[in-house]
Amino acid sequence: MTYLNAIRDAQHHLLETDPRVFIYGQDVGEFGGAFKATKHLAEQFPQRVLDAPISEDAMVGTAIGAAIEGMRPIIEMQFADFSTVGFNQIVNHAGAFFWRTDVPIPITIRLPSGGTSGAGPFHSQSLEAIYAHYPGLVVMTPATVEDAYSMLIEAVQINDPVLFCEHKYLYYHLKAERLPEHSLPAGRARVARPGRDLTVVTYSAMLHEVLEAAHELDSEGIQLEVIDLRTVKPIDTDTIIASVARTGRLLCVGESWPWGGVNAEVVSRVAAEGFHLLDAPPKRINAQDTPIPYHPDLWSVHRPTARSILMAARELLRI
Amino acid sequence: MTYLNAIRDAQHHLLETDPRVFIYGQDVGEFGGAFKATKHLAEQFPQRVLDAPISEDAMVGTAIGAAIEGMRPIIEMQFADFSTVGFNQIVNHAGAFFWRTDVPIPITIRLPSGGTSGAGPFHSQSLEAIYAHYPGLVVMTPATVEDAYSMLIEAVQINDPVLFCEHKYLYYHLKAERLPEHSLPAGRARVARPGRDLTVVTYSAMLHEVLEAAHELDSEGIQLEVIDLRTVKPIDTDTIIASVARTGRLLCVGESWPWGGVNAEVVSRVAAEGFHLLDAPPKRINAQDTPIPYHPDLWSVHRPTARSILMAARELLRI
Amino acid sequence: MGSREALEETTAAGGKTIDPLLQAYRWMLTARLLDEKLATLYRAGRIHGGVFMGKGQEALSVALGQGLQVTDIYAPLIRDGAGRLAFGETIHDALRNCLGSPQGPMRARDGNVHRGRPRQGYLPMLSHLGAMISVVGGMLMARRIQGKPVGVGATCLGDGGTSTGAFHEAINLAAVERLPLVLVIANNRYAYSTPTEKQFACHSLTDKAIGYGVDSHSVDGTDLMACRNTIFEAIDQARRGHGPQLVVADLLRLCGHGEHDDAPYIKDQLKASPLGRDCLEVAADQLLGERVATKNQIETIRQEIVESIETAVAEVSRESLPCLTHYDWCSLSTRRLADGVS
Amino acid sequence: MGSREALEETTAAGGKTIDPLLQAYRWMLTARLLDEKLATLYRAGRIHGGVFMGKGQEALSVALGQGLQVTDIYAPLIRDGAGRLAFGETIHDALRNCLGSPQGPMRARDGNVHRGRPRQGYLPMLSHLGAMISVVGGMLMARRIQGKPVGVGATCLGDGGTSTGAFHEAINLAAVERLPLVLVIANNRYAYSTPTEKQFACHSLTDKAIGYGVDSHSVDGTDLMACRNTIFEAIDQARRGHGPQLVVADLLRLCGHGEHDDAPYIKDQLKASPLGRDCLEVAADQLLGERVATKNQIETIRQEIVESIETAVAEVSRESLPCLTHYDWCSLSTRRLADGVS
Ligand SMILES: Cc1ncc(C[n+]2csc(CCOP(=O)(O)OP(=O)(O)O)c2C)c(N)n1
Ligand SMILES: Cc1ncc(C[n+]2csc(CCOP(=O)(O)OP(=O)(O)O)c2C)c(N)n1
Ligand SMILES: [Mg+2]
Ligand SMILES: [Mg+2]
Numbered sequence A, B: 001m002t003y004l005n006a007i008r009d010a011q012h013h014l015l016e017t018d019p020r021v022f023i024y025g026q027d028v029g030e031f032g033g034a035f036k037a038t039k040h041l042a043e044q045f046p047q048r049v050l051d052a053p054i055s056e057d058a059m060v061g062t063a064i065g066a067a068i069e070g071m072r073p074i075i076e077m078q079f080a081d082f083s084t085v086g087f088n089q090i091v092n093h094a095g096a097f098f099w100r101t102d103v104p105i106p107i108t109i110r111l112p113s114g115g116t117s118g119a120g121p122f123h124s125q126s127l128e129a130i131y132a133h134y135p136g137l138v139v140m141t142p143a144t145v146e147d148a149y150s151m152l153i154e155a156v157q158i159n160d161p162v163l164f165c166e167h168k169y170l171y172y173h174l175k176a177e178r179l180p181e182h183s184l185p186a187g188r189a190r191v192a193r194p195g196r197d198l199t200v201v202t203y204s205a206m207l208h209e210v211l212e213a214a215h216e217l218d219s220e221g222i223q224l225e226v227i228d229l230r231t232v233k234p235i236d237t238d239t240i241i242a243s244v245a246r247t248g249r250l251l252c253v254g255e256s257w258p259w260g261g262v263n264a265e266v267v268s269r270v271a272a273e274g275f276h277l278l279d280a281p282p283k284r285i286n287a288q289d290t291p292i293p294y295h296p297d298l299w300s301v302h303r304p305t306a307r308s309i310l311m312a313a314r315e316l317l318r319i
Numbered sequence C, D: 001m002g003s004r005e006a007l008e009e010t011t012a013a014g015g016k017t018i019d020p021l022l023q024a025y026r027w028m029l030t031a032r033l034l035d036e037k038l039a040t041l042y043r044a045g046r047i048h049g050g051v052f053m054g055k056g057q058e059a060l061s062v063a064l065g066q067g068l069q070v071t072d073i074y075a076p077l078i079r080d081g082a083g084r085l086a087f088g089e090t091i092h093d094a095l096r097n098c099l100g101s102p103q104g105p106m107r108a109r110d111g112n113v114h115r116g117r118p119r120q121g122y123l124p125m126l127s128h129l130g131a132m133i134s135v136v137g138g139m140l141m142a143r144r145i146q147g148k149p150v151g152v153g154a155t156c157l158g159d160g161g162t163s164t165g166a167f168h169e170a171i172n173l174a175a176v177e178r179l180p181l182v183l184v185i186a187n188n189r190y191a192y193s194t195p196t197e198k199q200f201a202c203h204s205l206t207d208k209a210i211g212y213g214v215d216s217h218s219v220d221g222t223d224l225m226a227c228r229n230t231i232f233e234a235i236d237q238a239r240r241g242h243g244p245q246l247v248v249a250d251l252l253r254l255c256g257h258g259e260h261d262d263a264p265y266i267k268d269q270l271k272a273s274p275l276g277r278d279c280l281e282v283a284a285d286q287l288l289g290e291r292v293a294t295k296n297q298i299e300t301i302r303q304e305i306v307e308s309i310e311t312a313v314a315e316v317s318r319e320s321l322p323c324l325t326h327y328d329w330c331s332l333s334t335r336r337l338a339d340g341v342s
Helices: A003-017 A056-068 A080-085 A087-101 A128-133 A145-157 A168-173 A206-218 A237-247 A261-273 A296-302 A306-318 B003-017 B056-068 B080-101 B128-133 B145-157 B168-173 B206-218 B237-247 B261-273 B296-302 B306-318 C004-011 C020-043 C058-067 C081-087 C091-099 C131-146 C165-177 C207-212 C224-239 C268-272 C279-289 C295-317 D004-011 D020-043 D058-067 D081-087 D091-099 D131-146 D165-176 D207-212 D224-239 D268-272 D279-289 D295-317
Strands: A021-025 A049-051 A072-076 A108-113 A138-140 A162-167 A190-193 A198-202 A224-228 A231-233 A250-253 A283-285 B021-025 B049-051 B072-076 B108-113 B138-140 B162-167 B190-193 B198-202 B224-228 B231-233 B250-253 B283-285 C073-075 C153-158 C181-187 C215-220 C245-250 D073-075 D153-158 D181-187 D215-220 D245-250
Touching (some): A003 A021, A003 A145, A003 A168, A056 A072, A056 A087, A072 A145, A080 A087, A087 C131, A128 B128, A162 A168, A190 A206, A190 A237, A198 A206, A198 A237, A198 A306, A206 A306, A224 A237, A237 A250, A237 A261, A250 A306, A261 A283, A261 B261, A261 B283, B003 B072, B021 B056, B056 D165, B072 B145, B108 B168, B128 B138, B138 B145, B145 B162, B162 B168, B190 B206, B198 B306, B237 B261, B250 B261, B261 B283, B283 B306, C020 C058, C020 C091, C058 C153, C058 C224, C058 C279, C081 C091, C207 C215, C207 D207, C224 C279, C279 C295, D020 D081, D020 D279, D020 D295, D058 D181, D131 D153, D165 D181, D165 D207, D207 D215, D224 D245, D279 D295
Parallel strands (some): A021 A072, A072 A108, A108 A162, A138 A162, A198 A224, A250 A283, B021 B049, B072 B108, B108 B162, B198 B250, B250 B283, C073 C153, C181 C245, D073 D153, D181 D245
Antiparallel strands (some): B190 B224
């Protein structure tokens, strides 16, 4: 079971069990989606898996309208990067509707996110921070096959707009034996690996870089405690603070751009609420503050890697 | 000389001294703009102050093209909130162009920003954090009449895309005797008021709420050191850290939403680079995490005010 | 499910049936007088932000509100006070939204023309022009998927709004899906200060319909009877499965963009042209011509309306202010997922 | 300032003049063979990300590239390999961009079809469909403001791209400003897997021109001579001040969306229809029919091209990799304003 199949299966499950669910997006129908995340779904649910024109703004508007009428639409953006065209409907219409009218908007927008080799500046972006800044939106960033499955199901069940940031690099790279029977609820972070020396907070594909670094440091007798945020809005501050209370040190790792964003928010919370728990200054690692490069070699050093995480962790432990 | 007039005069100066400058936006021509920031300019520079259709995406695209041909366009958004419709061109096209092609894009996008009484959810937004998160953009947030003037001139002279977040509340409320002859360069923060007890970092309209609080606390013998960021990307970390080194305490005040953004970025930098300078946990105050309310009473408690800043400062000093 | 017209006949005050044309006129006049009242309240500092009026657009607006059924969908725009009343909005709700009453449809959170009751198929506009069209389309698509009666979805746009990408994407999508959407464009010659020649270059806005493969209708927006005929026809076509209907009405904005704007840019020549006719006067003449009402009756109606507006202002003014202590700053319906809210 | 055609005649290899039709064919064939080479490199793992090919679109593409002058503006799209060559791009640059050479036009920062040299009026596409049109418009507006010769700005879009708000806003703006814009729409029947009936509902895409008040032209996109005639005419009209020109070409995508896609969704019926003709074969027949070249000459040309592509691949493969130590991660030209960069 790959991360991608988990997303497909979650949608299958949702279509099968909830008549309010339908999927709308470019090429999601007969073709099964650019990444095959809706493969065979149109055959089984012909009126509920629908091809959209290349109109991201209208696609999201359509979903909002359908939600008002009691449906639970899933919108697939072909790439997260193209959601910038539907931006206004997402942040201003979907995000503000419940607060303005008391009518909830249960839509899920799937954003195939993050970098892959050779994808370049406009097929690689991680936009979780952009959407998390606006009120009224829930932002999920599943890092495991199990979460890809259970969180997508939860996203659709949630009564509010959810931006579901699924990572394209994990689509095929990540596999699991079976799908989960139980899972943490949205809004709860997970201690992906316990450790006593340093808390590393991360999410999405970066979890695996962090785990790789943790594994390597383990052989040096250094124990990282790794926290997978799972949702970046809301952020589960309690789990983070509890970990920092144990380790006294904080490193935040994210694939998105450095200015603002998840890392800044996590560091700010820990600095405010867990100041006296910290034995050393908190540290952040992000991608470079440039567009995401096309060349595989450039790409591989643009974003954080196990290697750069390892170096940062060592440095932080030296203080 | 009001803040608004300073913006008008800066544009007049630019049109007069630089033939590469032109202004493009809805109703900016004969009518002089929704806020009269381009009053009489079309009369004096008839081919260079042009009315645009209601097409924010195409307006920004037009500016990008003109910049490629050597012009220095100023785009007026009627309200910052409507820039969400031109979002893709701003962040993906303008922001990434120089890095991709080595051809700079000197455009200035004026965003009438921030809340005023009765303006409601879609005529009140502060989007500096959204634009600052993307690479390739400079984000200015002038808080004074002098800066409104000199920074707008500098914005247009800068070879890169500048988001010029001018605050609508300051348009008429803020007055100065005369325009400045010298001013700090972009990227440099200003100590707006020296003090020894607590560093308050802020920008745009919130500067004046902070100064009011500082004034009030002064009579209690408490001295706030107030820093006006002026540009929020880049952030002048040095000036902030130097101040925290003197005061040992940090409060960040911003009108935008709480998740991420300028405050989170400032706190994170101070926590990382000035950790041992801090005698108490850093603190942030923002607007509530909801759309900006219409009712004047709700609006007045949605964003930080002198009163809430004062309370936060007192609390921080008690630690 | 009866049409609003049928409804009116049975529900008119005192059980008396009231002629639909006269009812239209009553709503138009109510909208006009309510706008004037709002302008006064704005100038008196009792309304913050802005007041946007429908002067000159009442005939067009009321026709759409009146042509829809209660189960239809309606997403009006800035200048649709008359249509809102016809679709069922009360004077009280309109006032509440402008005065910021927590009892209003948007509970003082959003204001002025941004009001609606989505559960009743009546949508509050987003400020961003063009944004409502796809939402109405989505509601229609949902009903179709659900296998429910779909009804008609109607929404409005200005000449300026046709320049938005949102308009294009939404009407194109509606055309592809052949949705029963009625899109009424009020070509009132200006978008704020911008004249149509800086907004589009087609000969007539109805030409846009050809580019989308949808039906179009054009009508003199100053003429109530013409508006009713044309718009009822468009609604009927949509209801009978002919896909989206684009209605373009020619008229002139007889006021500023908002109450703050005295609109010096509107050309005298246009004001003096047939476009500059006041639709309210045209409608009154039609009432008299059709012998639906007498001058006296019209005058009585006016007085009744003035009185009901005054009463409503007095009542709404007594409604409570938002309570600021423990105000609910939660932007999610799922409270446990609200970040930093307890 | 001579046209590209005149230029060709004097600069053709060996000083010999070369017939423009033959030159068009040469570029078409080069584009086709280069695409095939890229596909091979992709399958061999030497190109990451994707390869997007112009198979079936070479005639249309080359006509536009060939019709433009060196001082004109050209913003091609995904399937415009032939037009790029005609506009002056070298095989080396195309390869560099796909193989990620730092000597390429985008210096390995952007890749595959996202390449251009803006200083030479040749724009690199943004992925977001429709985004280039307003940028070309802005370049034309700038030249007009500057009082310089404006020239013509040309750009391309697919049938799917017409559904974007960006397309609408930009062509409408160009129409209002009466800019000398040529917009070529390749209606190749599919947007990725999505057929045109799910993309628009108008009878012909030329109908859209009516809605914008611009001229339109339609052409058989499989026919090189027809494409040259029609597109040259459109360019000429734009140059002579007739405002934006919309050219709609009918054809079929003869490949997958990208090299990864074997396009099972393309209907056999379409493949068997006149739309499914291979424009390269049609062009070869035209060359023979016009007695511009013999079969032998065409074969010689093919061999020359194959050789020059092989040479270019060998040369570009030897170019250096991006140097990762001290790589310049600065996204601003004003270095002192770059946040966190020293
Ligand atoms: C996307 C967007 N851009 C700008 C505005 C600001 N704005 C509000 S109303 C208006 C003019 C609208 O003109 P028109 O569509 O003709 O409607 P009218 O006011 O004439 O009824 C503008 C530019 C907006 N609301 N939305
Ligand atoms: C705004 C936007 N949405 C989605 C995409 C993803 N995408 C890339 S190409 C494509 C299909 C384009 O079809 P068409 O315009 O007909 O061009 P063709 O591929 O047929 O040449 C899509 C959906 C995109 N590039 N931009
Ligand atoms: Mg108008
Ligand atoms: Mg196509």
